[in-house]
Amino acid sequence: xxxxxxxxxxxxxxxxxxxxxxxxxxxxxxxxxxxxxxxxxxxxxxxxxxxxxxxxxxxxxxxxxxxxxxxxxxxxxxxxxxxxxxxxxxxxxxxxxxxxxxxxxxxxxxxxxxxxxxxxxxxxxxxxxxxxxxxxxxxxxxxxxxxxxxxxxxxxxxxxxxxxxxxxxxxxxxxxxxxxxxxxxxxxxxxxxxxxxxxxxxxxxxxxxxxxxxxxxxxxxxxxxxxxxxxxxxxxxxxxxxxxxxxxxxxxxxxxxxxxxxxxxxxxxxxxxxxxxxxxxxxxxxxxxxx
Numbered sequence: 001x002x003x004x005x006x007x008x009x010x011x012x013x014x015x016x017x018x019x020x021x022x023x024x025x026x027x028x029x030x031x032x033x034x035x036x037x038x039x040x041x042x043x044x045x046x047x048x049x050x051x052x053x054x055x056x057x058x059x060x061x062x063x064x065x066x067x068x069x070x071x072x073x074x075x076x077x078x079x080x081x082x083x084x085x086x087x088x089x090x091x092x093x094x095x096x097x098x099x100x101x102x103x104x105x106x107x108x109x110x111x112x113x114x115x116x117x118x119x120x121x122x123x124x125x126x127x128x129x130x131x132x133x134x135x136x137x138x139x140x141x142x143x144x145x146x147x148x149x150x151x152x153x154x155x156x157x158x159x160x161x162x163x164x165x166x167x168x169x170x171x172x173x174x175x176x177x178x179x180x181x182x183x184x185x186x187x188x189x190x191x192x193x194x195x196x197x198x199x200x201x202x203x204x205x206x207x208x209x210x211x212x213x214x215x216x217x218x219x220x221x222x223x224x225x226x227x228x229x230x231x232x233x234x235x236x237x238x239x240x241x242x243x244x245x246x247x248x249x250x251x252x253x254x255x256x257x258x259x260x261x262x263x264x265x266x267x268x269x270x271x272x273x274x275x276x277x278x279x280x281x282x283x284x285x286x287x288x289x290x291x
Contacts, residue, residue, distance in 0.1 A: 034260040041256040053261035063262060065237035066245040067269060069152075073241070074220040076156030081216055082209075084164040089171035103172060106165030114162070118229035121158060145231050148238035155226050155239060163219065167212045174208025175201070203288040210281050217277050221270040242266035 035053055039046035057063045092102050109117070124131055125144040135142065144150045178201065186200055202209075224243035227233060233240035233248065246266065250259035 031260045031263060034257050035264055036261075037257040038255075039257045040254045041250065042254060046257065049257070053258045054265070056258065057262050057265055060262075062233075062237060062240055062245045062248070063265065065240040066242045066262075066266070069238070069240055070220055070223075070242060070269075072152055073156055073159075073223060074217060076152060077159050077220055078213070078216045080156060081160040081163050081167060082212060084160060085167035085171055085212060088164060088168040089175055092168065092172055093175040099172070103165070103169055106168055108165065109162050110166040112162070114225035115229060117158060117162065118226045121154065122230055125154065146235050148235060151231050151235065151239050155223070155230060158226050158230075159219065159223065163216070167216065170212050170215075171205065171208050174205045177208075178204045206285050206288055206290045210285065213281060214274065214278060217274060218270070221266065221273070242269075 036048055036050055037046045038049050038053075088106055092099050092106075095102065122145070123129060126132070132142070132144075142150060144154055182200060182204070183196065186196060191199065222243060223241045224247065227239050227241055227244050228247070231239045233244040242262070243266075246259050246263050249255045249262060
């Protein structure tokens with residue numbers, strides 16, 4: 001019986017295992033191999049260069065920019081999307097009816113194409129757009145995508161708009177799981193609205209917040225579509241993310257081996273960053289009795 005159950009378990013798990021081997025494990029091993037070669041994506045022959053690609057990447061201004069730009073996006077995107085998601089989830093949770101309908105409405109931007117939304121925003125922010133034309137009439141002339149701070153902000157806002165509904169779903173489910181008896185007991189003790197949020201709702205929302213924050217931090221390491229469509233990594237590497245740098249080196253400069261080395265460095269930076277963030281969040285959870 002135990003042996004049959006084990007076989008059945010492996011059978012049900014096999015689609016995911018096969019998917020992981022084909023689309024994750026094999027590409028990962030191949031990427032390790034390419035990272036020590038000088039393959040140009042075209043030539044059938046290439047040479048082993050050892051760790052030369054990694055040494056070159058560690059000195060590259062583009063890689064340095066990708067490293068710091070990721071954390072800049074993180075400081076813009078994560079607080080913004082978490083606050084917006086919390087507001088949406090609290091508002092929807094307080095509705096007496098049609099909660100699912102409103103959640104679906106907020107979720108729709110997540111399903112929209114990043115290319116389409118980026119092109120729409122690019123049109124709104126173009127030099128001859130109605131917005132910029134009106135601003136120039138009152139003496140304000142901003143190159144939205146040509147200035148470092150505004151380009152970062154625009155991409156961060158688009159990402160926050162896109163993911164707010166998705167994260168609001170997670171937070172709303174967390175709010176639904178909080179027992180109302182806790183609030184009733186707090187009301188008897190004279191807890192006010194603001195204290196109720198900071199001392200009861202937020203700590204009890206920790207599992208949902210933990211998931212939301214980890215997902216949000218992870219997104220910042222994979223930004224590509226919006227940057228590619230709006231800025232191309234500019235101006236002067238101001239929005240040059242890891243994915244943008246990998247794409248540029250692999251498909252523009254035809255340095256696939258070098259791009260693979262950058263991808264591995266990006267993976268290490270992502271793993272270490274998420275590990276540190278997870279430990280910090282777990283400490284916060286431990287103070288509230290969750291860990």
